[in-house]
Amino acid sequence: MRYFSTRGGQSGLTFTQAVMTGLAADGGLLLPERIPRVADRLAEWQHLDYTRLAEEIFALFADDIPREAMRPLIARAYASFDAEQPVPLVRHEGLYLLELFHGPTLAFKDVALQLLGNLFEWVLERQGGRLNLLAATSGDTGSAAIAGLRGRAGIKLFVMYPEGRTSRLQERQMTTVQDDNIFNLCVDGSFDDCQRLLKGIFGHQAFRERLQLGAVNSVNWARIMAQLVYYFSAWFQLRRRQPSATAFDVCVPTGNFGNVFAGYLARRMGLPIDRLLLATNENDILARFFNSGRYERGEVHASHSPAMDIQVASNFERYLYYLLGGNTQRVADFMRAFNEAGVGRVHYNTRQLDAAFRAASVSDADTLVAIREAYERHGRLLCPHTAVGRRVAERLQRDEVPLVCLATAHPAKFAETLALAVPGLRLTHPLLDPLSALPERKTRIQPQQDRIEAFIEEAVAA
Numbered sequence: 001m002r003y004f005s006t007r008g009g010q011s012g013l014t015f016t017q018a019v020m021t022g023l024a025a026d027g028g029l030l031l032p033e034r035i036p037r038v039a040d041r042l043a044e045w046q047h048l049d050y051t052r053l054a055e056e057i058f059a060l061f062a063d064d065i066p067r068e069a070m071r072p073l074i075a076r077a078y079a080s081f082d083a084e085q086p087v088p089l090v091r092h093e094g095l096y097l098l099e100l101f102h103g104p105t106l107a108f109k110d111v112a113l114q115l116l117g118n119l120f121e122w123v124l125e126r127q128g129g130r131l132n133l134l135a136a137t138s139g140d141t142g143s144a145a146i147a148g149l150r151g152r153a154g155i156k157l158f159v160m161y162p163e164g165r166t167s168r169l170q171e172r173q174m175t176t177v178q179d180d181n182i183f184n185l186c187v188d189g190s191f192d193d194c195q196r197l198l199k200g201i202f203g204h205q206a207f208r209e210r211l212q213l214g215a216v217n218s219v220n221w222a223r224i225m226a227q228l229v230y231y232f233s234a235w236f237q238l239r240r241r242q243p244s245a246t247a248f249d250v251c252v253p254t255g256n257f258g259n260v261f262a263g264y265l266a267r268r269m270g271l272p273i274d275r276l277l278l279a280t281n282e283n284d285i286l287a288r289f290f291n292s293g294r295y296e297r298g299e300v301h302a303s304h305s306p307a308m309d310i311q312v313a314s315n316f317e318r319y320l321y322y323l324l325g326g327n328t329q330r331v332a333d334f335m336r337a338f339n340e341a342g343v344g345r346v347h348y349n350t351r352q353l354d355a356a357f358r359a360a361s362v363s364d365a366d367t368l369v370a371i372r373e374a375y376e377r378h379g380r381l382l383c384p385h386t387a388v389g390r391r392v393a394e395r396l397q398r399d400e401v402p403l404v405c406l407a408t409a410h411p412a413k414f415a416e417t418l419a420l421a422v423p424g425l426r427l428t429h430p431l432l433d434p435l436s437a438l439p440e441r442k443t444r445i446q447p448q449q450d451r452i453e454a455f456i457e458e459a460v461a462a
């Protein structure tokens with residue numbers, strides 16, 4: 001399989017090149033040249049365990065890594081999960097929850113980042129050299145990337161996060177890691193500022209090449225690939241409970257469009273996902289887009305679901321490529337217009353922009369209501385992001401189609417918000433409680449590209 005840029009400026013990359021590159025040189029995102037069709041293999045895959053299923057799916061996309069080499073990378077990645085089935089499907093009041101939070105940092109991002117660390121290491125062992133990684137995080141990517149990369153030889157990781165916009169606990173998950181290949185940059189700005197800085201630094205070709213800079217954000221194709229697997233796993237687990245099901249809907253709490261994009265691809269591969277229900281908080285640029293065709297940047301508001309406080313969703317560009325008929329010129333034009341004017345438009349003349357999607361947003365107040373109701377009626381605690389999804393699912397669910405809601409983080413990660421919804425609730429977790437006693441390592445920095453580049457340069461030289 002070869003990979004190309006959504007903006008047309010790069011093509012013919014192998015999988016390992018795509019993984020090591022992250023963002024394409026022309027500022028676009030990398031996509032596989034074709035989407036493999038697997039509808040006729042579902043019966044055969046139905047009974048595979050999670051790691052074997054991952055092996056089959058990765059073999060389609062990562063064909064320059066031999067299966068025998070890939071197998072232990074997968075096994076090690078998911079051995080760090082605390083459940084035998086890394087992504088268990090559980091019943092929850094008329095729908096299913098797919099629990100994606102059994103990894104070491106208790107959010108779904110572990111599913112991809114535990115694997116990505118192993119992939120980087122495998123490639124570096126063969127090619128030699130070093131890799132410097134830059135990430136922007138609204139909370140969960142940072143800690144998951146750190147957990148996947150701490151202590152790895154030849155790799156340095158720089159994590160930018162917006163000061164005061166992550167929870168203290170999320171911050172501590174990052175800053176209490178003492179490995180000297182990890183650098184936490186606490187940026188005086190919003191997550192969109194961090195993401196803009198990330199794009200700016202990646203767009204600075206000379207710097208990027210000199211420092212061998214790679215990406216761990218969901219712009220990295222390997223993250224999307226790793227996330228495909230649990231959509232398939234969800235379907236197979238659902239079929240065991242409901243053998244007569246012929247299709248399902250999936251509700252995805254969305255920020256950067258990474259998770260839901262993997263679902264979109266799984267659908268195009270032939271997994272019988274009927275609808276993808278896209279759920280956003282008040283930062284609703286994506287919900288507005290799917291209801292109007294207008295992609296228009298708004299102000300970023302801090303919400304109870306901080307991992308979704310995003311207005312400019314980096315992975316949206318991958319979807320746009322398909323929506324615009326696979327025309328890289330049109331993608332480049334759209335993104336240029338959007339970057340200049342803060343608005344882009346896709347013309348459509350049906351009521352629904354894309355039959356695969358339904359989208360809605362949820363207010364902060366409603367998020368708390370959803371948490372309270374799930375707890376009072378069903379005794380289940382949902383993280384605020386999952387609660388946003390649960391609320392949208394309630395609105396858009398259909399009687400005749402089974403629905404899976406992605407549970408993206410463990411509720412204990414957002415204990416303060418849960419206590420707002422359920423007064424008196426005190427959540428603890430054995431992985432999180434010890435963090436408040438540990439020393440922290442972080443550097444405050446202004447949201448200026450030259451300052452951040454200078455910091456990286458110095459740390460790499462040291």
Ligand SMILES: *Cc1c(COP(=O)(O)O)cnc(C)c1O
Pocket residue numbers: 107108109140141218253254255256257258259260307308383385386408409
């Ligand atoms: C990152 C994150 C999201 C959003 O995922 P995207 O891939 O950016 O859409 C949702 N919930 C939680 C808990 C997250 O950490």
